[in-house]
Amino acid sequence: MIHADIGNGKTILLHLLRLALAQRGYQVLTLKQNYDSIDDDVRLLADDSQKYVVIVEEIFRNSDVVEKVSFAAPHCAVIATARSSTFDLRNNDVEEIFQQNFIEVDLNQLSLREASDLVNLASENGLWGDLSSKSFDQKLQFIQNKCGNEIRSFLLHLLESPSFKNKIRETFYAGIDGEILNCIVVLLFLDVANFNPDLLTVAQLAQVDLLRQAKLKKDQTSREYVDFASGRIRVKSSILSQYILKEIIDYDVSLKYLIKAIRACEVGRRENRLLHEAQKELMKFSFIDKIFARTKNSDHYVQFYDNLRTLPSMARNPQFWLQYAIARIEHSEYKSADVLFRTAYSIARSIPNYNPFQIDNHFARFLLVSRTLDHSYGDYFKAFIDAHGLLIKQARTEQHAYYPFKVARSYYDFVLQNGPKLVPEQKGAIESAIQQMIKQIDRSSKHVLRYRLVQEARGDLVRTSELLKSFG
Numbered sequence: 001m002i003h004a005d006i007g008n009g010k011t012i013l014l015h016l017l018r019l020a021l022a023q024r025g026y027q028v029l030t031l032k033q034n035y036d037s038i039d040d041d042v043r044l045l046a047d048d049s050q051k052y053v054v055i056v057e058e059i060f061r062n063s064d065v066v067e068k069v070s071f072a073a074p075h076c077a078v079i080a081t082a083r084s085s086t087f088d089l090r091n092n093d094v095e096e097i098f099q100q101n102f103i104e105v106d107l108n109q110l111s112l113r114e115a116s117d118l119v120n121l122a123s124e125n126g127l128w129g130d131l132s133s134k135s136f137d138q139k140l141q142f143i144q145n146k147c148g149n150e151i152r153s154f155l156l157h158l159l160e161s162p163s164f165k166n167k168i169r170e171t172f173y174a175g176i177d178g179e180i181l182n183c184i185v186v187l188l189f190l191d192v193a194n195f196n197p198d199l200l201t202v203a204q205l206a207q208v209d210l211l212r213q214a215k216l217k218k219d220q221t222s223r224e225y226v227d228f229a230s231g232r233i234r235v236k237s238s239i240l241s242q243y244i245l246k247e248i249i250d251y252d253v254s255l256k257y258l259i260k261a262i263r264a265c266e267v268g269r270r271e272n273r274l275l276h277e278a279q280k281e282l283m284k285f286s287f288i289d290k291i292f293a294r295t296k297n298s299d300h301y302v303q304f305y306d307n308l309r310t311l312p313s314m315a316r317n318p319q320f321w322l323q324y325a326i327a328r329i330e331h332s333e334y335k336s337a338d339v340l341f342r343t344a345y346s347i348a349r350s351i352p353n354y355n356p357f358q359i360d361n362h363f364a365r366f367l368l369v370s371r372t373l374d375h376s377y378g379d380y381f382k383a384f385i386d387a388h389g390l391l392i393k394q395a396r397t398e399q400h401a402y403y404p405f406k407v408a409r410s411y412y413d414f415v416l417q418n419g420p421k422l423v424p425e426q427k428g429a430i431e432s433a434i435q436q437m438i439k440q441i442d443r444s445s446k447h448v449l450r451y452r453l454v455q456e457a458r459g460d461l462v463r464t465s466e467l468l469k470s471f472g
Helices: 010-023 038-047 063-072 084-098 112-124 136-146 151-159 162-172 178-192 199-206 210-218 220-225 238-248 251-268 273-282 285-291 298-308 318-330 334-349 357-373 380-397 403-408 411-421 424-442 452-470
Strands: 002-004 027-031 052-056 077-083 226-229 232-235
Touching (some): 002 010, 010 052, 010 077, 052 063, 220 238, 285 318, 357 403
Parallel strands (some): 027 052
16 A cells, blocks of 8 residues: 655656566556446456556545455455545555555655655756755755655755746746646646546546647647656646646636536536546645645635535535635634534535544534634633544544544644633643543554654643643
8 A cells, every 4th residue: 555645756656666566577457547347357367377466546536446356366466556645534444445454655754765865866966956055964954854854845845946937937838828728737637636537538627629639739838748648648747737736827727727627527427437536636625725825815715615616516515515614714714614514514414324524523623723713712612622522532433543633733722822711620621631632542553653643642732731730
């Protein structure tokens, strides 16, 4: 099970794995998108005694394929991938999908050797810019500390250079027309959302005449950024996709094309599984936050969700209203977020067997953050108790999930802000809640304890207890 955040090397590792496995005599198959005749291929695998390795990209979108291969062809090795953000949310499902234990490979953090190699590689190619005169150790510390020991952060640092930015802008807009721009922007959206579409899908989402596909392939700008192969297309660099959307393309253009693409998904989502999955990804706050500068463009977030809320698939979808609420929280619009949360809960209650754990998690965060940062609220103690109730329930029932502990880290800021206003009985209740959460961390499964932030959360909770006591 290989997972990484965007730009941290998952695609490169898979390429190297294919080569290394082939050299060792394995037959390597890669599934990039599900298809109707997959059962026939699984039966062929089951009857073939050769050594196969099956690579399945995006395990949660293609879980049925992994399950079928694991069950019908147990002699095959399966390598699956996911974005870390999705894996962290659903890691408890992976063992069930594989139907056995699995080996997890987290690519996000560079080893000391890898970070050192990156220093040398950047030096050999003259990429350090203003840091060129620094020593090897200083450059290494820059990668480890300033870049969080991640490839993606280092690449984004390189792209911040004015010369890089000007060159990218110059090549991107060289002779490009409106329809080509529309197609490329849709491609960038799909790449950031981790899809590998064919030309038909891109044309459908861009709502561009299919006869324009030939022109898209010949276009100079397209070929600078897009790799066309075997009827499928992919952007050459996911980091570059995110950078172009955030730094090169005008936000109004991105907003227009994104809304247009999601509306196109609405038309074909019942017949086309890819469009259904794409629509779900493109409307998530975590996705739009990758393409808009949050501090400068709060209006774009609001416009985005306002333009989609009347679509049938959104109006009765609690996840849509949850994403809208998250966007409001991030822009400190707490009263609006409260209404949106109530809408999400109301719709969720009308759906049989719907598990609102994601709504609960973000609502708990909303209660804590709003009562920490917005001084107009007077019910801060009740809000804390309600938030803790949701989080401790999650921690006890979602046995492999780390997110309730992630949110519990907000206890410290809450107490720092509201501690002096608490009466002794309230302080005692909050102290009890803190100790409950610490004990729950200590009895968590190994899958949860492997997350560094869980250990950091425990440390934050201990500090919160000490801070609370300091108020007397």
